[in-house]
Amino acid sequence: MQLLILGCNPLVHNLVPSLIQKDWKLTILTSSLNCYNEVYPNDNPKIVEPNGILIDGMTSAGIGVADAFWALSEDDNKNTMSAQIAKHIFNVPNVLCLVNHYEKLEVFRKLNLELISSTNIIAENILSTVESPS
Amino acid sequence: MYIIIVGCGRLGLQLSKALLAVGHEVTAIEKDVPRYKVVNRLLGSVVMQGDGTSMQTLSLAGANRADLVVALTGSDESNLATCQLAKHGYNTDRTMALVKSPAHEALFRLLEVDTVINSTHLILTTIEEEVPKWPLIHLLNLKTHSMDIVAMPIPPDASIIGQNVNDIDLPPNSFISLVVKNDGPVIPKEDTIIETNDEVIVVTIPSEEQILYEKLTGVE
Numbered sequence: 001m002q003l004l005i006l007g008c009n010p011l012v013h014n015l016v017p018s019l020i021q022k023d024w025k026l027t028i029l030t031s032s033l034n035c036y037n038e039v040y041p042n043d044n045p046k047i048v049e050p051n052g053i054l055i056d057g058m059t060s061a062g063i064g065v066a067d068a069f070w071a072l073s074e075d076d077n078k079n080t081m082s083a084q085i086a087k088h089i090f091n092v093p094n095v096l097c098l099v100n101h102y103e104k105l106e107v108f109r110k111l112n113l114e115l116i117s118s119t120n121i122i123a124e125n126i127l128s129t130v131e132s133p134s
Numbered sequence: 135m136y137i138i139i140v141g142c143g144r145l146g147l148q149l150s151k152a153l154l155a156v157g158h159e160v161t162a163i164e165k166d167v168p169r170y171k172v173v174n175r176l177l178g179s180v181v182m183q184g185d186g187t188s189m190q191t192l193s194l195a196g197a198n199r200a201d202l203v204v205a206l207t208g209s210d211e212s213n214l215a216t217c218q219l220a221k222h223g224y225n226t227d228r229t230m231a232l233v234k235s236p237a238h239e240a241l242f243r244l245l246e247v248d249t250v251i252n253s254t255h256l257i258l259t260t261i262e263e264e265v266p267k268w269p270l271i272h273l274l275n276l277k278t279h280s281m282d283i284v285a286m287p288i289p290p291d292a293s294i295i296g297q298n299v300n301d302i303d304l305p306p307n308s309f310i311s312l313v314v315k316n317d318g319p320v321i322p323k324e325d326t327i328i329e330t331n332d333e334v335i336v337v338t339i340p341s342e343e344q345i346l347y348e349k350l351t352g353v354e
Contacts, residue, residue: 053235054211077187077211080218081241088244103189104215107223111245 001025004058004066005045006082007073008035011098011118015072016045029061030073054078055085068094076100083113138163138200138226140186140216141207142173145232149204150177161195165207187215189223197224205231210238217247240280270347273335282340283311286350287333293352299326304349305342310334 001024005012008030019026026045028035035047050057063069069086071079076099083097095114099105102119109115135158139146142164150162154177162177163186164170170183184191186205197203203220205213210233217229230249233239242250252275259272274283288295294302299310299322312335313320313328320326328334338346 053237055235055237055241075211077209077215081211081214084214084245085241089241101188104219104223107189107219110222111218 001068002062002066003027003068003070004029004061004063004086006030006058006069006071006079007075007098008032008047009072009074012072020044027061027066029057054082055089058082058085058090063090063092066090066092068092068096070096070098072096072098074100076104080104080108080113084111087113135159135201136196136199137161137202137204138192138195138197138220140203140205141213141232142169142181143206143208146204146206147173147176149206150180154180163191163195187212187219189219192216192219192224197226200224200226202226202228202230205229207232208234210234210242214238214242214245214247217242218245221246270343276337280339281307282338282343284336284338284343284346285314285333286336286347288328288330289351290330291352292328292350294328294350295330297328298324299328300324302328302349304336305338305345308336308338308342308346311337 003019003024004027006029008028012028016026027048028045029048029050031049048061063086069092071083073079079097079099083095086092087095097113097115099108099115099117100119102117105115105117137153137158137160139150139160139162142162146162150160153160160180162173162181163184164173164181165185167183170181174181182195197220203216203226205216207213213231217231220226221229228248230251231242231247232251232253233242234253236252236254239250239252255272255275271285272282273285276283299313310322313322313326314333315329316331334350336346
């Protein structure tokens, strides 16, 4: 499984070890130079720096051969645009998009994007903890 | 007409002024606080400070009654988000976006931004018009099929001078749609001959432009 991830943050840091264990080939598109201080063998994940043009960065990171694209950066606008590039221009079969501002979720759901919202997930977690008997 | 302009750089500021001058109702949104203060001194209360990619800001600006939302920030990502939030969140009639990177233009069109302004394309067109030795001038980019309409003055030493329009060996997706002669334009017919000082208007696709140029001018 060839996965391209946009963004490098604690969420991605937490995901990477499990994905490597599953033997996925990872590429991370990020301008954060200190994204990975840890050393991973076999160039996995591979880190690619963008050149300022989103579609060009995705192309050089291998979106053309990716089985999946996950837009997980802190920037909602970058996430939604890159997810739509992956889905509509490169026909990537598995596209996932993080939207941090929950009020935008309804709009982007209308555009048939597979969305996740950290706010919603955390809120649901808190509610289920509160509501479950101790 | 009620128009919301997102991004008050030089372009957004001048456009706001021009639209207000001809009687349109305008709200301009600027995210950057120091820039907002500058624009506010010039335009007054029509400017609001906020993020044009936030539903809350668009709501306060009255996106639900806007006839047109124009996204003119320096970020393609923000401009696309503004247009999509306006169109699908507030049913804004028309959206218009500035695209800085030509590579993103096809996506904007695919995602139904009504009007896409490609700044690179506009500057290129101006250069082509100003530099007489450059013979291929982009007139219009057709939204569907990614086709261009280009104008090409035929140089005096071109190999097609004296040829019938139908005999010119054009690339497969290029068509001469008009020949502009000294005494006016003519729609190409069976007996139309290319003469010195003619200008041809051609419908073509970007990948055929170089070969079209070579065929019509004889220059490689």
